[in-house]
Amino acid sequence: MPSQSVNISQITISELNNAVLNFNRPMPSSSSCSPVLSSLSLPTSTQSRSMSAEQARELLTMSTPIPDNIYIDTNDIARKMKEWFTLRISTRSFFAVHVLGTGRNRLRKLLTVPRPFNSLKAGKELYIKMYNWLKLSEDVKKEILSVVGMNDEKSKKIAQGPEGEEEEYACPKKISRKREVSHHSETSSYSLLSPDSFLHTSITAETLNAFINKQVDYVDTKKISNLIKDWLKETQATQEWFATKILGRCRKTLNQCLNNPREWKNLTQNKGIFVTMHNWMCLTKENRHEIMRVYKAPNMNSH
DNA sequence: GGCTACCAAGTAACCCGGTA
DNA sequence: TACCGGGTTACTTGGTAGCC
Secondary structure: OOOOEOOOOOOEHHHHHHHHHHHHOOOOOOOOOOOOHHHOOOOOOOOOOEOEHHHHHHHOOOOOOOOOOOOOOHHHHHHHHHHHHOOOOOOHHHHHHHHHOOOHHHHHHHHHOOOOHHHOOOHHHHHHHHHHHHHOOHHHHHHHHHHHHHOOHHHHHHHHOOOOOOOOOOOOOOOOHHHHHHHHHHOOOOOOOOOHHHHHOOOOHHHHHHHHOOOOOOOOHHHHHHHHHHHHHHHOOOHHHHHHHHHOOOHHHHHHHHHOOOOHHHOOOOHHHHHHHHHHHHOOHHHHHHHHHHOOOOOHHHO
C-alpha cells in the first residue's frame, strides 16, 4: 500500500504525542498490561504537520526490539478489542487491513483464540499494535482510521466498485451503505438536516442533536414502538416523514421496527433507531411540535 | 488462512385499507 | 377510482463464526 500524505486530516503529530504521554496512565479496568508505546520511535513533537497513512500505522508499530520485561495479556487485549468493536466505530475487516496490516481472518483468530504472548512470533506485533491502539483516545483512533483508510487510493478504488483485486474488505463509512446508516446511529451523528428556519426556533439543532442522540442503556422496544405509533396517530405525522427526517432511515425500516420490535438485548444495528425514538418521546410536546413545524411535517396546518 | 453458512439490516415490490 | 399511507414478503449485502 503506498504511503501518502493526507492533507485533509486534522490530526497532528503533536496531538498524537499528547496521546502517547497519557500512556503511563493505567488502562481502565486493566492491571495486566504494561506500557509499551513509550518505547516506540515516535515523531518528535516539533512536527506539527498532518501525518500520512504510513505514519499512522507506524504509530502503532514496534520500531524497537521488545524488552524482555514486557508482558502483554493477549486475553485482556482480545477482550478489550472485542468490546471496542461493539462500538462499531470500525469494522473488524477494516481495522485488520488498514490498521494492523493483516487479513480479517487473522484478526479474528487473534481475538477468538488468543495465545500466550511469549509463544507468539509474528503475532506479537499485532497484539502490540492492538495494545497501543487501546491506549489512544477515541478521537485519535477516529483520526487514524480516517487517515489510514478513508483517504488512500485503495479504499477509493474499492469503494467505487467490486473491481478491486486486493482482498475484499469493508470500509464502514464509504463502502457499505447499510453500515453507513448503522454507523450513523451508533456514532450519534444525527439525521436531522439543518434548515435555516431552525435558527429562529427556541431549540437549536445542536441542542436537539445532543439530546436526541443521548446514550441510553436500555429501551423498552415494545413500549417505545407503541408510544411512537400512538404519537404518529395523534399528530397525524406520517411514518415517511418521521423515518426520513427524524430517524434518517427509510420508511420500511421504521415500519418494521414499530411492528416487529426485537428485544433490546437482541438488537445490534437498530439500537440507534430505538434510542432516537426513546429520546424523541422524552422531548416535550411543545418541542416536538416545533420540530415538526420546522421540518414541515404533514398535517401541521391542522395543529 | 480459505471456504462457507448463517445472521442481521436495509430495501424493492407488492398488496390492502381508508378517503376524497 | 385514483391516491396515499401502512403492512408484508422476498431479496441483497456485509459481518461473523464454524470448519477444515
